[in-house]
Amino acid sequence: SQQGEEDPQALSIQEGENATMNCSYKTSINNLQWYRQNSGRGLVHLILIRSNEREKHSGRLRVTLDTSKKSSSLLITASRAADTASYFCATDALRGNEKLTFGTGTRLTIIP
Amino acid sequence: SAVISQKPSRDICQRGTSLTIQCQVDSQVTMMFWYRQQPGQSLTLIATANQGSEATYESGFVIDKFPISRPNLTFSTLTVSNMSPEDSSIYLCSVRRGDHREQFFGPGTRLTVL
Numbered sequence: 001s002q003q004g005e006e007d008p009q010a011l012s013i014q015e016g017e018n019a020t021m022n023c024s025y026k027t028s029i030n031n032l033q034w035y036r037q038n039s040g041r042g043l044v045h046l047i048l049i050r051s052n053e054r055e056k057h058s059g060r061l062r063v064t065l066d067t068s069k070k071s072s073s074l075l076i077t078a079s080r081a082a083d084t085a086s087y088f089c090a091t092d093a094l095r096g097n098e099k100l101t102f103g104t105g106t107r108l109t110i111i112p
Numbered sequence: 113s114a115v116i117s118q119k120p121s122r123d124i125c126q127r128g129t130s131l132t133i134q135c136q137v138d139s140q141v142t143m144m145f146w147y148r149q150q151p152g153q154s155l156t157l158i159a160t161a162n163q164g165s166e167a168t169y170e171s172g173f174v175i176d177k178f179p180i181s182r183p184n185l186t187f188s189t190l191t192v193s194n195m196s197p198e199d200s201s202i203y204l205c206s207v208r209r210g211d212h213r214e215q216f217f218g219p220g221t222r223l224t225v226l
Contacts, residue, residue, distance in 0.1 A: 031212060040202055042219035043155075045113065048212055088154060090215070098143065098208055099170075100215055102155045 004089050004103030012109040019076045021106040023089035024069075030092045032065060032072050033100070037086045046074075046087075051094075076108075084110045114138060114209045116218035124224045125195055132191045133221045135205035140185035145206040145215070146178070155204065161188045195225045 004025045035043040062075040090100040115138035146158040159167040167180040181189045202220045
């Protein structure tokens, strides 16, 4: 079963706006990773945040992690049409033998 | 990052047949992971393949249905055996890399079973 839940399941915004996606998980983790998937293709690795980090940036991406609430968020600023994709979080459990557990995903649509 | 290739990229197969998916990585890795993504769903781990030992399967997946080979540190295959339409999915291989063990994925193999 999937450990993570993401919300919203789907999000549509205008180009140029910011998009925020949330991920919740259930067990203690080593790290949490965010991925993008375009139209059922392979997953593109976006960012990894470790359990002792609270915030991380990469270009237009900002990821936060709150281990007390077992949740993470992904913010995409100044969205572009090319950001249209599904976004997944994946957790690396503290004693999980490097097995990732994926969230349910958020389908993001950027309206030009 | 990691450069991972998969073959075939897609296939349409008949019920009852088998398909072998190949995964090639650009450098040596200890573990390779095989995932399945059913239509409209998230990813589920099928098994972990270590070179020189039997693959470790997750609950709900068995070796007879999904035999895996790992002949060396850069290559693995996953076979989907005796296929049924329920096996229609994207199959992805994956490896870990880097100081913080980021996990990277291949482009996936889109399988349709008729």
